[in-house]
Amino acid sequence: MNSKMTQKSFHAKKEDIDRKWYLVDAEGKTLGRLASQIAKVLQGKNKPIYTPSIDTGDFVVVINAEKINLTGKKMEQKEYYRHTGYPGGLKTTSVKEMLEKHPERVLEHAVKGMLPKNLLAKQMLKKLKIYAGTEHPHSAQNPELLDLK
Known part of the structure; x- marks a missing residue:
């Protein structure tokens, strides 16, 4: 094979990354589907310069998190677990309670679960x-409306 015909692989660098701000209205959207679409934008998979080892993603601002939709019986049955660190310290919180007290955490938890489990996940979640x-x-960043299908 001729060495002049080989192509170089593209690897994004910090100078190549142009971060945009997107606005997402969560009203009436399904939790899991919305979370997966947001995770793609945070990782930068919607850009042609996507590189797995570099955080090429954009900023995402989500409004109306309290009006998110859950399918089936998840509102009554889905629970979040945490542990105090003491014996017998497993605590459970239903989605219904979480939406009443901290509606932002429901979507944040779903998006966090869809991000890669590596050192970049913390950076992407920020x-x-x-x-x-x-x-x-x-509003000073002029976020443009993200078209989610």
Whole structure:
């Protein structure tokens, strides 16, 4: 094979990354489907310069997290678990309780589970901004509306 005909692999560098701000309205959207689409944008998989070992993702601002939709009987049956660290310290919280007290955490937990389990996940999750209502303090960044199918 001729050495002049080989192609080089593209590997994104910090200078190549141009981060955008996107706005997502979660009202009426299904939790899992919305979380997977947000995770793709946070990772940068929607860009042609996507590189697995580099965080090429964009910022995502989510509003109306309290109006998210769950299918089936998840509102009554789905539970979140945490442990206090003491014997017998397993605590459970239903989705219904979580949506009433901290609606942002429901979506954040779902997105976190869909991000890769590596050192970049923490960095990607910092670019996710979730708000229960319609107000958000990121209007100065001019977030453009993200078209989710």
